[in-house]
Amino acid sequence: MSDLIVVGGGAAGWSAALTAAQAGLNVCILEKLGESGGSSALSGGCLAFAGTDLQQEQGVEDSPDLLFADLREVGKEENDENLVRTYCDRQLEVYGWLKDSGVTFSPTLETASGQSVPRVHTVDPADLVRNLARAAQATGKVDYHPSCAARELIRENSRVVGLVTTQGEELRAKRGVILASGGFAKNPELLKLFAPHYEEAVFVAGDGSQGDGLRMGWKLGADMRDMAYVKGTFGKHPTDESNDHSLQAVYKGAIAVNQNGKRFVDESISYKLLGDAVMAQPWRTGYQIMDQAIFDTGDDRVRILDFGRRLEEGLFYTGDTIEQLARQIDIDPEVLNETIARYNSGVDLGEDSEFGRKHLVHRHGSLCKIEQPPFYAYPSTAVVFGTYCGLRIDPKAQVIDVDGQPIAGLYAAGEVTGGFHGAAYMTGSALGKAIVFGRIAAESCAQP
Structure with a gap:
């Protein structure tokens, strides 16, 4: 039995796995496809960070408070203020953690959607995921299962204690399960349900973006956020x-x-x-x-x-x-x-x-x-590129049910979650939130 199960091998999943391993947990990470990356590896490689050494070197004045104000404004204040505040408070530390994990940033800074100053920090997105995966597996505490998908969660005595794979294998974890399985941009049924206005749009996402995590959490009564704001x-x-x-x-x-x-x-x-x-x-x-x-x-x-x-x-x-x-x-x-x-x-x-x-x-x-x-x-x-909505989480990355209560043992990070973006989107905030809340989810699981 593992301490923790992570579902999804994109930026959120590998960030969670590496963080948990660094905290001493034994981690089982499942990836639906044959190799890691998902929509993270297909992204533009932009991360929204404020107060970095790159900005200081280039004379850019930025701060977590300005980042917070921009995120709230671009989201038309439909986003969860507590999630946004948590991201802004943690993002600078996460930037340093990424560099320590071998991630290389371009020296170029750009200003893009929703930003008041240049704060687009660019990476090669596929390399980002590979570096996180390499660092996680190098700890010797991560058991990686490619071509292995989760089918449903196991809950006993009101607590999530594991999951069942599509092959029927039952996996259990002492600390819980982190859903980092991405969005549903490749699921026509869910798109028709939540985004009929984009029926004729172009969709580009990882082939595993079928909404598996959303459905599993939904089945347990998880609340959802921002479902009306699927946008291209x-x-x-x-x-x-x-x-x-x-x-x-x-x-x-x-x-x-x-x-x-x-x-x-x-x-x-x-x-x-x-x-x-x-x-x-x-x-x-x-x-x-x-x-x-x-x-x-x-x-x-x-x-x-x-x-x-x-x-x-x-x-x-x-x-x-x-x-x-x-x-x-x-x-x-x-x-x-x-x-x-x-x-x-x-x-x-x-x-x-x-x-x-x-x-x-x-x-x-x-x-x-x-x-x-x-x-x-x-x-x-x-x-x-992504659905930017999904399971409601709190600042500890716990999944919240329709009554406003945490579902014990269940956490989520990345595109499977809603509430962070609100009505619109800042460049770099999707990849950024995946990594920040992936780390937070793992830290929550690691707490006694």
């Missing part, structure tokens, strides 16, 4: 299958127009809300329009800003004039010219007159005109 990320090329990541040119100064050549949103808001906006447009598609000056601010080391590689792959439309660009994307040149001229006049005034955009992203960055040729257009729709 704006910026996915609608026809390209070789690059699953969205492109965020809007946060560098581009504007978003629909097929009619009209802007339809304040481009500085969370790209989850931008996803809602583009799904309401004709053919559920728009274009990110920029000039050469904006294009030159891209960073090919950051997946959401790799303009150069996308150009080499032929994913951009280009034109020496706005008229040439408009004709290539079947937009009336006069309309697109008028749209850009109106936006540029708003830049001169410090705020656009149509949608009230004042910054590049959230509360950061000054608006810039679109005027330096050549001009670029990037077709963009919404892509659902």
Whole structure:
């Protein structure tokens, strides 16, 4: 019998396994697929941290309190204040723990969705999971079971004491079970139930994202949070299958127009809300329009800003004039010219007159005109990378039932949980919460 069972071999699961092993627990970790990684390894590799040495070296003033304020604002205060506070209080320590565990961060810092200052800390996401797994297994206290899925939880005397695998094997643990099994972006039944408005969106997630953990907790009476806020990320090329990541040119100064050549949103808001906006447009598609000056601010080391590689792959439309660009994307040149001229006049005034955009992203960055040729257009729709909702947990990562009480012996971390993001999303907070609450769940299990 193990001390602890962890379900899921993504960032949350391996963070929990490593933390528990470092605390002296014997851990059994199950991974549904043949190898670890899940949706974590497919992510953009962004982590939202505040007050780091990287920020200090680059003169960025940030703090847990500013991070807290941004997370609450971008979530429209629909998120659980206690979870957000816990994340902000723990994230800097977790950043150091990751570095101690062999995780390497890019020296580049970026400002993205929901952020007031540059706080996107970037890693290779697959390497992140591999490093955590390697460090966990090196402790000699972790028993890893790939190609092994959980089917249902075992509860005795009101306490979760183990689980049954899909092969019918019964596994038990002295301290409990941590669900780190991811979301349900690959489960059409659950998507139809909770996110019918995204039925025609593009979905990119780990093949194991079937909602297994959600269903197991649900069966025991677990409460759920944020189920109404399943959203897609704006910026996915609608026809390209070789690059699953969205492109965020809007946060560098581009504007978003629909097929009619009209802007339809304040481009500085969370790209989850931008996803809602583009799904309401004709053919559920728009274009990110920029000039050469904006294009030159891209960073090919950051997946959401790799303009150069996308150009080499032929994913951009280009034109020496706005008229040439408009004709290539079947937009009336006069309309697109008028749209850009109106936006540029708003830049001169410090705020656009149509949608009230004042910054590049959230509360950061000054608006810039679109005027330096050549001009670029990037077709963009919404892509659902994760479901960002699920089991209700408390700040100790205990799963909470519909009566507001902890389900003894059951913990959860990562995408299987809800309540942290609220109505929208900050870049880097999903991967960040997976690791932070993975550690917290393990620490809770390790307590006497």
